[in-house]
Amino acid sequence: MKTFNLKEIKSLTYQRPEIQKGYANQTLCVDITSADISIKPVSDQMKQIFVGGKGFDLWLLWHAVSGTTQWTDPENTICIASGPMGGTPSYPGSGKSIVTSLSPLTGSVIDSNVGGYFGPYLKFSGFDALEINGQASREVVVYIDGVSETVTIFEAGDLPEDAYETSSVLTQHFGNEKPRGISVVSTGPGAKNSLMGCLNVTWYDPKRKRARYKQAGRGGLGTVFAHKGIKAVVARWDTVSMNSNNPADKETLKVVAKSYSREIVELDPKQNEMAKIGTTHLVPIMNDFDLLPTNNFKFGQHKMASLIGKDVYKDFFDPGFDGCWMGCTVACSHGVKDFVPLTGPYKGVKVFVDGPEYETIAGCGSNLGIFDPFTIVEINFYCDAYGLDTISVGTTMAFAMECFEMGLINESHTGGLNLNFGNRDAALELLHQVARGKGFGMVLGQGVRQMKKLFTSEFGVDAQILEDIGMESKGLEFSEYMTKESLAQQGGYGMALKGPQHDEAWLIFLDMVHNYMPTFEQKAEALHWFPMFRTWFGLCGLCKLPWNDIVPEDNKDTEEPAKVIKHMTWYAQYFGAVTGRNVVPEDLITISEAVYNFQRIFNLKMGFGTRAQDTLPYRAMGPVTEEEYDSRQERYDSQLTEKHGIDIEGKSTAEKVAALRKLREEQYEKLKDAVYERRGWTQNGIPTVKTVKRLNIDFPAVLEILKKNGVTS
Numbered sequence: 001m002k003t004f005n006l007k008e009i010k011s012l013t014y015q016r017p018e019i020q021k022g023y024a025n026q027t028l029c030v031d032i033t034s035a036d037i038s039i040k041p042v043s044d045q046m047k048q049i050f051v052g053g054k055g056f057d058l059w060l061l062w063h064a065v066s067g068t069t070q071w072t073d074p075e076n077t078i079c080i081a082s083g084p085m086g087g088t089p090s091y092p093g094s095g096k097s098i099v100t101s102l103s104p105l106t107g108s109v110i111d112s113n114v115g116g117y118f119g120p121y122l123k124f125s126g127f128d129a130l131e132i133n134g135q136a137s138r139e140v141v142v143y144i145d146g147v148s149e150t151v152t153i154f155e156a157g158d159l160p161e162d163a164y165e166t167s168s169v170l171t172q173h174f175g176n177e178k179p180r181g182i183s184v185v186s187t188g189p190g191a192k193n194s195l196m197g198c199l200n201v202t203w204y205d206p207k208r209k210r211a212r213y214k215q216a217g218r219g220g221l222g223t224v225f226a227h228k229g230i231k232a233v234v235a236r237w238d239t240v241s242m243n244s245n246n247p248a249d250k251e252t253l254k255v256v257a258k259s260y261s262r263e264i265v266e267l268d269p270k271q272n273e274m275a276k277i278g279t280t281h282l283v284p285i286m287n288d289f290d291l292l293p294t295n296n297f298k299f300g301q302h303k304m305a306s307l308i309g310k311d312v313y314k315d316f317f318d319p320g321f322d323g324c325w326m327g328c329t330v331a332c333s334h335g336v337k338d339f340v341p342l343t344g345p346y347k348g349v350k351v352f353v354d355g356p357e358y359e360t361i362a363g364c365g366s367n368l369g370i371f372d373p374f375t376i377v378e379i380n381f382y383c384d385a386y387g388l389d390t391i392s393v394g395t396t397m398a399f400a401m402e403c404f405e406m407g408l409i410n411e412s413h414t415g416g417l418n419l420n421f422g423n424r425d426a427a428l429e430l431l432h433q434v435a436r437g438k439g440f441g442m443v444l445g446q447g448v449r450q451m452k453k454l455f456t457s458e459f460g461v462d463a464q465i466l467e468d469i470g471m472e473s474k475g476l477e478f479s480e481y482m483t484k485e486s487l488a489q490q491g492g493y494g495m496a497l498k499g500p501q502h503d504e505a506w507l508i509f510l511d512m513v514h515n516y517m518p519t520f521e522q523k524a525e526a527l528h529w530f531p532m533f534r535t536w537f538g539l540c541g542l543c544k545l546p547w548n549d550i551v552p553e554d555n556k557d558t559e560e561p562a563k564v565i566k567h568m569t570w571y572a573q574y575f576g577a578v579t580g581r582n583v584v585p586e587d588l589i590t591i592s593e594a595v596y597n598f599q600r601i602f603n604l605k606m607g608f609g610t611r612a613q614d615t616l617p618y619r620a621m622g623p624v625t626e627e628e629y630d631s632r633q634e635r636y637d638s639q640l641t642e643k644h645g646i647d648i649e650g651k652s653t654a655e656k657v658a659a660l661r662k663l664r665e666e667q668y669e670k671l672k673d674a675v676y677e678r679r680g681w682t683q684n685g686i687p688t689v690k691t692v693k694r695l696n697i698d699f700p701a702v703l704e705i706l707k708k709n710g711v712t713s
Helices: 044-050 054-064 118-124 163-175 218-227 250-267 274-288 310-316 358-363 373-386 390-405 424-436 439-444 447-459 463-469 487-494 508-513 520-540 565-579 585-605 626-631 633-643 653-679 689-694 700-708
Strands: 005-013 026-031 036-041 078-081 097-102 109-114 129-133 140-145 150-157 182-186 199-205 210-216 230-236 335-339 351-354
Touching: 005 036, 026 054, 026 150, 044 054, 044 585, 054 078, 054 097, 054 109, 054 129, 054 520, 054 585, 078 118, 078 218, 097 118, 097 218, 109 199, 109 218, 109 520, 109 585, 118 182, 118 230, 129 230, 140 163, 163 182, 163 199, 163 210, 163 230, 163 373, 199 218, 210 218, 210 351, 218 390, 250 565, 274 310, 274 358, 310 373, 335 373, 351 373, 358 373, 358 390, 373 390, 373 424, 390 424, 390 439, 390 447, 390 463, 424 439, 439 447, 447 463, 487 508, 487 520, 487 653, 508 520, 520 565, 520 585, 520 653, 565 585, 585 689, 585 700, 626 633, 626 653, 633 653, 689 700
Parallel strands: 026 129, 140 230
Antiparallel strands: 005 150, 026 036, 078 097, 078 129, 097 109, 109 210, 140 150, 182 199, 182 230, 199 210, 335 351
């Protein structure tokens, strides 16, 4: 183990409260500028309205920043919280944390959910949420020891540079021969040198005797972490049981947890085999339905997709029952053992790789025109080691590759790199450059939005084509679903509060594979209901996968199969059993509405949050190039003639592209009108006073922001 030094700067001894109905009823605030450690109470109103998790994060961040705060300012706070149900063993998917801050990529609020043990360990140590503000003059480690009831800020000297080694040595150092009691949050050198840094959150795998990883990837949270000078945050806890949350009704909790776990064990092998192959089961499904992003979202399928599909990773993954939280029967957190990278600082060294999951396979595989699973695993490994978000890396690199192939940029701009689609060597070299902040990697690490500005101002590229093919919205790179034919997912991306991430409204599968929402009205309703329910998981400390990735065998025969009502009922029972709040499934939507609308107003506070920001690059709606149109000519010709009644006789492909574009852009604007109305927003996309009063978030500061934006009723 590498020698390193931790010099104590400040320590606080506290009395750990007993958890009551899922809450510690206090939060921890660490100011690393002044080395001040303080504890704040959690009010009943805070629990009632904001529940926990992302709700608590937003409330703490709201009070920490002003409307002019930049992500680089010391007052920008990074918040981490679980939720009242977070940390329940045996109930599937109950180990999530939510990380929230102001984003380097978007300039506004970003949140990212992550597995691993940190959120539950933080809560059981006595804190419902952690907020870290300020900026250290030297790298620091924050250590929250719930066993000894101390919080300590250390000056960190000589810790390893990358996330794998940092987590390993800190797990051993603080583990006291019980490494499973340690969870580490860290990032790597890529976060320092880019705007797309991710956070790695660990849990200890006793079978493999190593710290394993999940990522809070989106929006540059690792970059905020690194900019503040935080090397790591570590939580230590001991035993976890069904009593740890001190639930209001333990017997009901045991019954519903047992029922859900039993169902997953029985049905997962018949449905998606997530306990064996994780989310890789999505690759062939997306490819079959023309939804697998290929060559910068230009196409939706490829004849070589089977080379990076589930059957390949079934053989790659090290066998074992791998859950990122105790007792989760979905157990989808797989990894590759004894992988040997061919490039970079670990060249020729056997390593363990956590993943890949679907998003990484699609983003760093098919979307780059790369159909070599070994290259994808290597990119996955180095993104984690460097602290980089695989989604932003993949989507940004795909954009650069298309610009290169179109002749918009060339080797004089890329430092000699040939960025044709499929060039695995160039992709890996570019990734290493991003981590070092060198060469063209320094450009790529700024993300698609900044690259578009640079290519226009410095290279003289036409801004419109960059807007059309640059797959970002609100400054955040798209996650990996091809949405040209899914109006519902277009809305799910374009109207998402933080930018195009599928965790808010993952409707692509329900819309395109199951066809559960064929009408315009059903799509608009789905864009109200699904974001609200998916928000609820982030308030409570839960993973969404168990809800609708594994479904009851009779679900298709129910009145609303997309909602999986049986599971919703179980979640309502689970919520009541822990918190003592008696609810029915419909109440969960109302609970989430309050936080969802508050976050929209938070965006407004930061200078965003209106219709003008709910935009999409046209490629998300339809074919930008004639090549794209020709690849689906029969489909598009049929839509123009049969659906829209347009006579295409004698029209050139360019004319048909333009005609289809006009229709699809009008359709998207119509969708925004319908969704805004359903959500109780103005046609400018702002919650009305009536809406915020109904949801009990009509705080004076909220009403003042609405008034400044012309909303008074």
